[in-house]
Structures are given as C-alpha cells and as structure tokens.
Amino acid sequence: RCGLVALVGRPNVGKTTLMNRLLGEKLAATTRKPHTTRHRILGIVTQGADQMVLMDTPGIDVEPRKRMNQLLTRTAVSALGDADIVCFIVEALRFDAGDEHVLKLLRASGRPALLVVNKVDRVGDKSALLPFLEARAQEFDYLGVVPLSGRTGQNLQGLVDELRRYL
Numbered sequence: 001r002c003g004l005v006a007l008v009g010r011p012n013v014g015k016t017t018l019m020n021r022l023l024g025e026k027l028a029a030t031t032r033k034p035h036t037t038r039h040r041i042l043g044i045v046t047q048g049a050d051q052m053v054l055m056d057t058p059g060i061d062v063e064p065r066k067r068m069n070q071l072l073t074r075t076a077v078s079a080l081g082d083a084d085i086v087c088f089i090v091e092a093l094r095f096d097a098g099d100e101h102v103l104k105l106l107r108a109s110g111r112p113a114l115l116v117v118n119k120v121d122r123v124g125d126k127s128a129l130l131p132f133l134e135a136r137a138q139e140f141d142y143l144g145v146v147p148l149s150g151r152t153g154q155n156l157q158g159l160v161d162e163l164r165r166y167l
C-alpha cells in the first residue's frame, strides 16, 4: 500500500524535528521553499510493503488577514484535499489561535486525520494529558490520537503503525 500523508501544524509545534526523526536524516529543513508549490514532498517512509509519502502544505500556517493570505488559505485547503490522511500536529498541553486556524483548514478539507500530540517529553505528570486530549476530541472526529516526542523519538513507531492502519 502507498498513501499520501499531509503533515500540518502551526509554526513551532516541532514539525521539522519530527520529520527529520521519521526520515532519519536532515531533510525537511533544507528543502524549505515556502509558498511556491502546492505540495512539498518531504520524504518517504517505507515499512514492510507500505510506503507513506510525507508532504507539507505551504501556506497552512499563515493567518488569513490579508487578501493574499486568503488565496494561500484556499490553496492550502485544496492541497490538503489531496491527502489520504492528515497528521495534525499540536504541542502537548498547548492549543492556541494558531492551532485553531489550522483546525479550521483541516475541517474545510474534509479529510480524515490523526491528532499528533508532540513534545510529551515535557509533560511530567502524564495524567495532565487526559483533559487536554478530551478537549481536542470534542473539536474533531479524529481517527486516532498519537502522543509522541520528536525530540526523544518516544512513540514514533506508534505514529507509523497508526498511519499504516489507515493507508
């Protein structure tokens, strides 16, 4: 099986770090070229007979204030529409206006999504995650929720397993 996986999230959620971990090399940061193409293919994760093509959607993290940005927003939503599955990346215990904006674009895309809760290495008391996850589950009907850490690599395989389930 092969699937197109879109990775979305506001700036600073740890997308680049996570990507480099998943791909096993420094790739994502060096191929940055914002707002020029519909998709940026970041790399391919192969496991068993499955291939997951990871892509970025330029413009997804831009606040839609200016007319130019509205155009970018439309492009981002239609690019998201090409994905078989979307990974919506957020930071553990933090959900702000930037995340709300990305969530709106995710809803508009109509695509199925996994919620990736990144940076869990920073959460000392894991029970604090529960109310956060419950709040997120009220906002969107996620296929699943994957808590992980791009920094430590904790539960990266959990994400790959979930993606393979829905390819």
Ligand code: GDP
Pocket (backbone or CB within 6 Å): 009, 010, 011, 012, 013, 014, 015, 016, 017, 018, 118, 119, 120, 121, 122, 148, 149, 150, 151, 152
């Ligand atoms: P991006 O803007 O979404 O691509 O985010 P980056 O990958 O550049 O990371 C933003 C900041 O968060 C950097 O200071 C990273 O070192 C930090 N960061 C990224 N992933 C993690 C993580 O899993 N745990 C912790 N504690 N920090 C992280």
